[in-house]
Amino acid sequence: EPEVTQTPSHQVTQMGQEVILRCVPISNHLYFYWYRQILGQKVEFLVSFYNNEISEKSEIFDDQFSVERPDGSNFTLKIRSTKLEDSAMYFCASIKGGTNVLTFGAGSRLTVL
Amino acid sequence: AQSVTQLDSQVPVFEEAPVELRCNYSSSVSVYLFWYVQYPNQGLQLLLKYLSGSTLVKGINGFEAEFNKSQTSFHLRKPSVHISDTAEYFCAPSSNNNNDMRFGAGTRLTVKP
Numbered sequence: 162e163p164e165v166t167q168t169p170s171h172q173v174t175q176m177g178q179e180v181i182l183r184c185v186p187i188s189n190h191l192y193f194y195w196y197r198q199i200l201g202q203k204v205e206f207l208v209s210f211y212n213n214e215i216s217e218k219s220e221i222f223d224d225q226f227s228v229e230r231p232d233g234s235n236f237t238l239k240i241r242s243t244k245l246e247d248s249a250m251y252f253c254a255s256i257k258g259g260t261n262v263l264t265f266g267a268g269s270r271l272t273v274l
Numbered sequence: 275a276q277s278v279t280q281l282d283s284q285v286p287v288f289e290e291a292p293v294e295l296r297c298n299y300s301s302s303v304s305v306y307l308f309w310y311v312q313y314p315n316q317g318l319q320l321l322l323k324y325l326s327g328s329t330l331v332k333g334i335n336g337f338e339a340e341f342n343k344s345q346t347s348f349h350l351r352k353p354s355v356h357i358s359d360t361a362e363y364f365c366a367p368s369s370n371n372n373n374d375m376r377f378g379a380g381t382r383l384t385v386k387p
Contacts, residue, residue, distance in 0.1 A: 194375075196377075202379075203364075203377055203378065203379040203380055204318065204364060204377040204380070206375070206376055206377075217374075252317060254318075261323075261325065261368055261375070262308070262320060262323060263308075263375060264320075265318040265319070267316065268317045
């Protein structure tokens with residue numbers, strides 16, 4: 162069964178450093194998402210992406226965050242200057258379109274020291 | 275975006291007992307409803323979904339949920355739980371809009387021997 166693949170599975174970084182989290186959505190999917198889950202808390206929506214542009218973003222997704230799909234395959238989340246509170250599990254998800262069923266990746270755990 | 279309330283943050287039960295995890299959503303438009311499960315240290319996995327048709331939907335691992343439009347509820351049930359059902363369960367409604375799936379705070383189900 163097709164999967165959403167995320168790398169790295171775990172990244173440790175120093176505060177202030179840039180981080181890029183990568184996702185390979187399912188190949189025929191059209192809508193892409195990033196969600197965040199701080200340890201022990203709920204899953205929070207960050208951003209949705211369709212037709213090579215952001216469709217919607219939450220208040221969490223401030224100027225420190227950016228997304229892009231540089232090569233039609235990868236879907237990346239960049240955090241420009243990480244803060245301690247960015248430590249979380251980041252989940253990528255995609256939808257084929259017309260199904261409303263999100264398929265999630267296994268997540269990337271970010272630890273900011 | 276949809277609003278969702280999971281009424282119980284934690285549900286401890288003994289093995290082979292029945293369980294119900296409650297979910298209420300707020301919506302004035304057509305709604306799709308999902309339950310996702312997150313096993314310890316893993317990503318989110320679709321448990322079941324309601325898109326249309328029969329209000330009683332069956333999912334994986336013996337779980338089922340009933341869509342009740344008048345009560346705006348989508349409670350998750352299992353007649354007899356197993357130790358392996360210990361996980362976090364998230365209710366997630368969305369409308370006919372691929373951007374607005376939001377997750378409840380989650381219910382931690384702990385099955386004890």
